[in-house]
Amino acid sequence: MRVVVQRSGPARVEVDGEIVGQIEKGLVLLVGVSRDDTEADAVYLADKIVGLRIFPDTEGKLNHDVREARGSILSVSQFTLYGDARKGRRPSYADAAPPDMAVELYNRFNELLRDRNVHVETGQFRAMMQVYLVNDGPVTLLLDSKKTF
Numbered sequence: 001m002r003v004v005v006q007r008s009g010p011a012r013v014e015v016d017g018e019i020v021g022q023i024e025k026g027l028v029l030l031v032g033v034s035r036d037d038t039e040a041d042a043v044y045l046a047d048k049i050v051g052l053r054i055f056p057d058t059e060g061k062l063n064h065d066v067r068e069a070r071g072s073i074l075s076v077s078q079f080t081l082y083g084d085a086r087k088g089r090r091p092s093y094a095d096a097a098p099p100d101m102a103v104e105l106y107n108r109f110n111e112l113l114r115d116r117n118v119h120v121e122t123g124q125f126r127a128m129m130q131v132y133l134v135n136d137g138p139v140t141l142l143l144d145s146k147k148t149f
Contacts, residue, residue, distance in 0.1 A: 001041040001109070002081040004030040005141040007054055009134035011074045013123040020129075021121035026071025028133045031109060032081025033102040034095050041145035042105055046112035054139050066118055073113055076123040076131055077106045099126060
């Protein structure tokens with residue numbers, strides 16, 4: 001699994017002009033699932049993300065995680081994180097999980113985040129979404145459960 005983590009102020013996801021998920025502050029996650037991913041990948045990333053100390057303390061040092069910062073998570077599925085554009089001009093998505101597998105693991109990942117006492121809002125799987133956020137910092141991290149980067 002791959003996740004782009006962005007520390008955020010207000011953020012929302014819209015589908016056909018309707019808000020389907022929104023937070024006031026916290027983390028916006030763009031989540032991709034590969035063909036090789038299992039629940040172990042989801043557990044690893046849920047633990048990693050909830051524990052990331054990327055929110056400032058009273059002295060401005062990045063010492064707090066999303067729970068300590070009283071933040072929420074907006075999780076958005078994004079298969080294009082597995083796009084391979086090394087050859088040609090049209091990315092290949094051969095490494096992305098098929099939709100039935102991806103939705104199952106994406107939903108499980110969100111459950112795991114909630115199990116760690118974080119409020120989680122989501123986008124709508126397989127929908128054309130518009131994501132609006134105020135990237136705070138900006139702070140953006142790339143995570144991969146296979147630790148390829």
